[in-house]
Amino acid sequence: MHNPAPDVMLHVSELSKAFGALRATDAVSLDVRAAEIHAIIGPNGAGKTTLIAQLAGELPPDSGRIEFLGRDITRLPPHTRSHLGLARSFQITSVFLDMTLLDNVALAVQAHQGHSYRFWKAARRDAALVQPAMTLLSQVGLAKRAHRLARDVSHGEHRQLEIAMVLATRPKLLLLDEPMAGMGTEEAARMVDILQGLKGQTAMLLIEHDMDAVFALADRITVLVYGQVIASGSPDAIRADTSVRRAYLGEDITAG
Amino acid sequence: MIDWSLIVTQCLNGIQLGVLLFLLASGLTLIFGIMDFVNLAHGSLYMVGAFFCATFTELTGSFLLALVLSLPAVAAVGILVELVVVRQLYARDHLDHVLATFGLILCFDTLVQMLWGPEGMAIPLPTFLNGRVTIWPGIGFPTYRLLIILIGLAVAAGLYVIVTHTRVGMRIRAGASNRTMVSALGVNIQSLYTLVFALGAVLAGLAGLIIAPITEASIGMGNDIIIVAFVVIIIGGIGSIKGAFIAALLVGLIDTMGRAFLDGLLKLVISAQNAETAAPALSAMLIYILMAAVLAFRPQGLFPAKGR
Amino acid sequence: MGLILLALVPVFTALTDQSFYLDLVNRLMILAIAALSLNLILGHGGMISFGHAAYLGIGAYCVGIPAYYGVYSGWVHFPLAMGVSALFALLTGAICLRTTGVYFIMITMAFAQMMFFALVSIETYGGDDGLVIEVRSAFDPWLSLEDNVTLYYVTFASLAICLYLMHRIVQSRFGMVIEGAKGNERRMQAIGFNTYRYRLTSYIMSGAMCGFAGALLGNFTNFISPEMMDWMRSGELIFMVVLGGAGSLFGPVLGTAAFILLEEWLSGITLYWQLLFGVILILTVLLNRGGPLRGAKPLAGSK
Numbered sequence: 001m002h003n004p005a006p007d008v009m010l011h012v013s014e015l016s017k018a019f020g021a022l023r024a025t026d027a028v029s030l031d032v033r034a035a036e037i038h039a040i041i042g043p044n045g046a047g048k049t050t051l052i053a054q055l056a057g058e059l060p061p062d063s064g065r066i067e068f069l070g071r072d073i074t075r076l077p078p079h080t081r082s083h084l085g086l087a088r089s090f091q092i093t094s095v096f097l098d099m100t101l102l103d104n105v106a107l108a109v110q111a112h113q114g115h116s117y118r119f120w121k122a123a124r125r126d127a128a129l130v131q132p133a134m135t136l137l138s139q140v141g142l143a144k145r146a147h148r149l150a151r152d153v154s155h156g157e158h159r160q161l162e163i164a165m166v167l168a169t170r171p172k173l174l175l176l177d178e179p180m181a182g183m184g185t186e187e188a189a190r191m192v193d194i195l196q197g198l199k200g201q202t203a204m205l206l207i208e209h210d211m212d213a214v215f216a217l218a219d220r221i222t223v224l225v226y227g228q229v230i231a232s233g234s235p236d237a238i239r240a241d242t243s244v245r246r247a248y249l250g251e252d253i254t255a256g
Numbered sequence: 257m258i259d260w261s262l263i264v265t266q267c268l269n270g271i272q273l274g275v276l277l278f279l280l281a282s283g284l285t286l287i288f289g290i291m292d293f294v295n296l297a298h299g300s301l302y303m304v305g306a307f308f309c310a311t312f313t314e315l316t317g318s319f320l321l322a323l324v325l326s327l328p329a330v331a332a333v334g335i336l337v338e339l340v341v342v343r344q345l346y347a348r349d350h351l352d353h354v355l356a357t358f359g360l361i362l363c364f365d366t367l368v369q370m371l372w373g374p375e376g377m378a379i380p381l382p383t384f385l386n387g388r389v390t391i392w393p394g395i396g397f398p399t400y401r402l403l404i405i406l407i408g409l410a411v412a413a414g415l416y417v418i419v420t421h422t423r424v425g426m427r428i429r430a431g432a433s434n435r436t437m438v439s440a441l442g443v444n445i446q447s448l449y450t451l452v453f454a455l456g457a458v459l460a461g462l463a464g465l466i467i468a469p470i471t472e473a474s475i476g477m478g479n480d481i482i483i484v485a486f487v488v489i490i491i492g493g494i495g496s497i498k499g500a501f502i503a504a505l506l507v508g509l510i511d512t513m514g515r516a517f518l519d520g521l522l523k524l525v526i527s528a529q530n531a532e533t534a535a536p537a538l539s540a541m542l543i544y545i546l547m548a549a550v551l552a553f554r555p556q557g558l559f560p561a562k563g564r
Numbered sequence: 565m566g567l568i569l570l571a572l573v574p575v576f577t578a579l580t581d582q583s584f585y586l587d588l589v590n591r592l593m594i595l596a597i598a599a600l601s602l603n604l605i606l607g608h609g610g611m612i613s614f615g616h617a618a619y620l621g622i623g624a625y626c627v628g629i630p631a632y633y634g635v636y637s638g639w640v641h642f643p644l645a646m647g648v649s650a651l652f653a654l655l656t657g658a659i660c661l662r663t664t665g666v667y668f669i670m671i672t673m674a675f676a677q678m679m680f681f682a683l684v685s686i687e688t689y690g691g692d693d694g695l696v697i698e699v700r701s702a703f704d705p706w707l708s709l710e711d712n713v714t715l716y717y718v719t720f721a722s723l724a725i726c727l728y729l730m731h732r733i734v735q736s737r738f739g740m741v742i743e744g745a746k747g748n749e750r751r752m753q754a755i756g757f758n759t760y761r762y763r764l765t766s767y768i769m770s771g772a773m774c775g776f777a778g779a780l781l782g783n784f785t786n787f788i789s790p791e792m793m794d795w796m797r798s799g800e801l802i803f804m805v806v807l808g809g810a811g812s813l814f815g816p817v818l819g820t821a822a823f824i825l826l827e828e829w830l831s832g833i834t835l836y837w838q839l840l841f842g843v844i845l846i847l848t849v850l851l852n853r854g855g856p857l858r859g860a861k862p863l864a865g866s867k
Contacts, residue, residue, distance in 0.1 A: 077758075078753040078754050079752075079757055082753075087754075088754055090754070094748055094750065094754075096744055099743070107740055108755045111752075116741045117765065118736055118737040119732060119733050119736045120732050122735040166755075168755070169755055341850070344850055348849075351669075352849050352852075355799075355802065355803065355845065356849040358796075358802075359842040359843070359844075359846035360842065361842070362838045362845065363843060370839070479796065480677075483673060486674060489670075490667060490671060490674070533686065536687075537682045537683075537685040537686050540678075540681035540684070541682050544675060544677070544678035547674060551659055551662070551663065551671070556667075
């Protein structure tokens with residue numbers, strides 16, 4: 001039995017998932033330490049989405065183990081993982097479009113305030129929900145838009161909303177699935193600032209394509225190609241690694 | 257004292273019900289599998305087939321000729337329905353399908369009443385189909401019911417061949433897994449859908465007309481059996497013809513055998529009086545209990561169609 | 565706005581020289597309660613239950629069967645109706661709610677049909693022909709539902725209470741969970757909600773409320789029959805919810821009113837009124853481009 005170092009929060013061991021002949025996740029092992037940002041990069045089709053799905057609890061792995069804070073969570077459903085402190089953001093915007101931004105975040109707050117078998121008091125006027133939600137919205141810069149319907153705000157604001165919702169669940173570790181997806185330069189820079197600000201509070205496993213962001217934020221980088229880990233280490237080590245360069249054939253990963 | 261003759265007869269009855277259900281369910285599952293469309297009015301097409309056959313039999317004097325004439329007639333009705341109503345709803349969600357086809361049921365029931373009157377219509381069979389066949393020394397079985405079984409199996413075989421070995425079948429399967437791709441390749445998706453819907457209609461109409469000589473063509477006859485067809489495709493896996501076939505036979509057998517033998521079986525364990533009250537209710541519930549049991553272990557049915 | 569409509573209802577009772585209207589509105593209100601209950605899971609929760617009529621039937625039978633044995637007390641009938649309905653909802657919901665989409669629709673339909681056939685087979689309670697209820701529920705020592713006007717007011721009070729309950733539930737934390745689960749179940753699970761349990765709870769609550777309506781219905785018609793739970797009745801209930809605007813508070817009431825009044829009017833015009841009705845229903849669906857589950861509100865105002 002492998003005993004991970006004491007500051008390891010998430011320990012993934014020999015995780016595998018195959019779809020027929022396709023090995024989407026091939027004996028992946030990695031860990032995330034407290035207060036670090038661990039980025040996962042890899043070309044398209046590397047199996048990053050499948051990996052996140054297994055870490056989040058949406059897809060059962062064929063074999064392998066996932067340990068979070070010393071506890072085996074491999075077979076636990078998503079909502080239980082959330083209560084253990086493992087939160088996840090979605091690559092494709094997945095908010096409650098027909099609710100206001102405030103409602104969206106308040107729901108996330110509500111999820112972690114005990115049970116919701118309360119049928120009488122109006123949730124939207126409940127200070128215990130509204131105040132923390134407003135604070136979180138301010139933190140991501142959306143306080144002024146709190147009462148807008150989610151379907152009426154921009155894509156970048158959706159991504160900010162995602163972060164607010166995820167933070168509302170008081171996570172110990174964040175699984176961030178391409179938080180910068182589809183953002184322009186300015187919005188992406190703002191997101192990098194937000195994530196920088198969170199460093200130290202929360203550990204993060206960051207899946208990203210945006211290399212500027214990755215090299216600005218990551219303490220460690222793991223490279224995934226065809227479901228396998230081909231390299232893992234500090235940003236400088238990865239930059240210099242020849243197998244990584246080969247994988248990103250033609251792509252200039254030294255930029256930024 | 258096992259009455260083999262009774263068991264074999266009921267078994268065959270079960271298979272007959274099974275193939276009838278298959279005819280209905282196959283169209284339903286095709287339409288859902290390919291167009292993602294929930295057609296509650298499928299039972300109405302079943303009814304229309306029966307009434308067309310009744311009228312054609314009256315006009316031509318021959319049941320078999322009427323059978324042949326009814327199929328294109330039902331196809332025409334199906335095409336009409338597809339063009340006018342169904343086509344507008346492919347992009348909508350399932351609730352809309354369900355509500356619209358529910359409205360269609362009301363329309364069909366009334367139209368049939370307007371055209372054929374409120375009474376049902378009997379369909380007389382030619383004499384050579386009216387007799388019994390000896391399938392084993394001492395065991396006879398109605399000729400016509402045997403014919404139903406044969407027709408059903410022939411259709412099943414035919415469907416299998418069409419879907420797996422013809423170009424149309426290929427297009428159907430391709431259309432099921434990737435609509436945009438297929439239409440980009442130049443296959444006319446709209447016509448394909450109309451074709452599939454018409455095929456489903458013909459299958460439903462065939463089921464209706466084939467059972468009508470036994471049960472009579474009557475208004476609303478499709479509304480109860482459609483639920484059983486739904487149970488069949490839930491058990492078999494929505495979108496799967498193979499699943500529909502196996503599930504249909506299973507449901508047909510369990511329902512028939514249950515109704516025939518359950519009270520006898522119950523009497524072995526509980527008092528005769530209790531058995532007599534409980535048995536009919538329980539046997540009516542059997543197929544639903546089967547459905548619940550299947551879903552408990554395989555929520556997608558026994559043979560779910562891949563890649564939705 | 566809705567309050568004005570409710571206020572008009574007692575006015576109708578003044579017209580009760582024509583008991584026809586008393587009956588019509590009474591039936592309308594009972595079905596409105598049923599539609600209200602369906603709205604909780606369909607309009608707010610996005611669960612398309614095509615088997616809700618089963619609860620109307622169960623509720624009615626919970627009046628009829630005890631009455632058959634000489635038990636006429638409403639104190640037995642109504643709690644029994646709600647209890648048995650809740651139990652049925654628990655058992656069937658536990659299975660149904662593990663499925664989604666089309667499977668869910670079909671399975672709810674199938675379970676309701678199962679009850680239908682089960683009751684048809686039980687000859688003692690009338691089977692196919694149904695059972696007449698000689699004596700209506702009595703709430704000793706206060707009142708009995710024998711008197712049509714009393715029944716009317718009890719129904720009216722029930723409807724008002726149910727509306728208020730729904731109003732509170734929908735706004736509560738529980739209501740937010742149900743609504744969130746309708747919009748994006750995956751997200752709800754990701755933020756930490758065990759959506760299955762909450763949905764099952766709403767399903768049970770909805771069933772119980774509809775069972776209550778069923779008990780009222782049994783009293784109203786003085787007759788119970790398996791027909792009450794036929795799947796086509798469930799379809800009608802869905803229409804009542806959708807016509808009025810699924811997901812709004814008064815929508816189900818307005819939708820039921822529209823449905824019943826339309827039915828009355830059309831059946832007075834021609835023998836073949838169902839054809840017109842069917843066409844109208846189809847057109848409603850075809851023209852309602854927003855989609856009923858997206859909170860499109862043809863009749864009612866906003867939430």
